[in-house]
Amino acid sequence: MQRRALIAGTAAALAVGTARAQEGFPARPVTLVVAFPPGGQADVVGRPVAAAFERIWRIAVPILNRPGAAGEIGNAAVARAAPDGYTLLMALSSMALLPEAARVNGRTPAYEPDQLAPIALFSADPTVLVVPAASHIRSLEDFVTEVRTRPGQVSYSSAGNYSALHVPMAQLAQAAQLDMLHVPFQGGGPALTALLGGQVNCMASGPGPIAPHIRSGALRPLATWGRTRLAGFEDVPTLIEKGYPDCEFYIWVGLFAPTGTPAAVIDRVRESSRLVAADSEFRKAMAASGNTLDFRDGDAFAQFYAEDAARLVRVVRALGKIE
Template sequence: MLRRALFAGTAAAVATAAHAQEGFPARPVTMTVAFPPGGQADVVGRPVAAALERIWRVAVPIVNRPGAAGEIGNAAVARAAPDGYTLLMALSSMTLLPEAARVNGRQPAYTPEMLAPIALFSADPTVLVVPTASPVRTIEDFIADAKARPGQVSYSSAGNYSALHVPMAQLSQAAGLDMLHVPFQGGGPALTALLGGQVQCLASGPGPIAPHVRSGALRPLATWGRTRLAGFEDVPTLIEKGFPDCEFYIWVGLFAPAGTPAPVIARIRESSRLVAAEAEFQRAMAASGNTLDFRDGDAFATFYAEDAARLVRVVRALGKIE
């Protein structure tokens, strides 16, 4: 009788899990982007959401919740009901913002452990760009100009400790530069500021800047990768130029609130694999200038943990920002 009871209990649990996976989603699933439209997370998130809509046949609206370099939107999802109906398309800065809060004497609005990694869609190094009207044509020109005009060369970002700020802070430290940081609420406004002549340079993921490089509006000078970036093969890395510590990747990944049932996570992960394999999605990623780098399961978890540990070290080295 005991064996029968145990078998019945196990069978019931398996049936419940299977039902949860098969029944999800039964209504629209919100995908939060913690930045305004036009930034890297938004540029990747929109084709992912469109593909999920085709797979699930339910609406997957994008909700942009900018503020505090992404902390507000990240925290909103971290504290949302763990049912799979609120997802986060996050940037790499998600892992460093809680440490930045601690460095500045604040209680973090969330911790990375409050968010469960599901799938990585892209992981590209940031790219340093200037307007083509700028007399600066190479990274050597850029460094010489910034050294000659301390405090006058300005760059925009998505906020303090954001994925657009940290790489520029790395370069400033490595090259001994004093530059003017002008933070905005997201990568979209930061790019608009550069295109509008409000600032003189920007470190961005390749997706948002690629159309402007192709159109001739922006000139890439260097990247923060270990190797040269696909599509930017003529652009040197900062490591090549003698700055071994200037390595930064702006990755975009899908997360759910921690505690979301395992069958629901499995369903979203399975659907994410289908998204990555879909020809229409691949075309959309290529058109937006993003390199598809899909990882899930242990592969994403390992990448995520290693990158998070490195970014925490970077934040501690940057220290408190007044």
């Protein structure tokens, strides 16, 4: 009887403690790390997420851009951060493949995916192949012809080796047997700036960062990596429908916390993330930036993440070592 009472009392105390932890969070600013410079997909989605969290929590949620090594530096920083919920990561899909890329290249990974716990997915869009509007390349067919005519000379920018902007272009190069010149930068923002500045000939990008430049007439979309045509880009064919069935890639943006963060805190952030997804200002910001809201949390996001990560690891192994 005494033992039962002790167990019941312990359970009740734990429940109260969990509730208090959830109610008390956050009590100070929460840093949202973006592992890329400003202007890339994670940053474009992360800023309105942070702004919505601030409205919900009435606590500052500063964005900390920690670029480098295709996102590896920022991802690793959050993986090593105190698991208390006060350091979160707004990650790209490449987060799942970078440790495998390190192993393929004979390096010890800076972090492992299981050091980061998935909380919520905010967007998942296929990448889009774009060229400057002034380019004589007007279609995917023109693009393939151009690359084959000038092997090794048509250049594309990316956020770094094995990044979410590099992998889809590598997929296309494999599928269409193309020889292109890869020019890696420290993030999607600088990669896009290089394209707009005429330093490279093309790039693959999430729709958010390039949408304003397509609307302004600065860039021309040629194809997307989706299974179906992308909303807002209905006139742009998919690579699959153009005869490249293996060219399917999604650049997603999701929220993660260091593994070991208390369940009550994770629950609090997850519940707040649902409120973010329903927030009218956040929705307006997503629409204005050209990003499709695709909110998933809990088991739905965990399953999506696990399946996508397995596919991306296979792609990295097929790419092999990059000298």
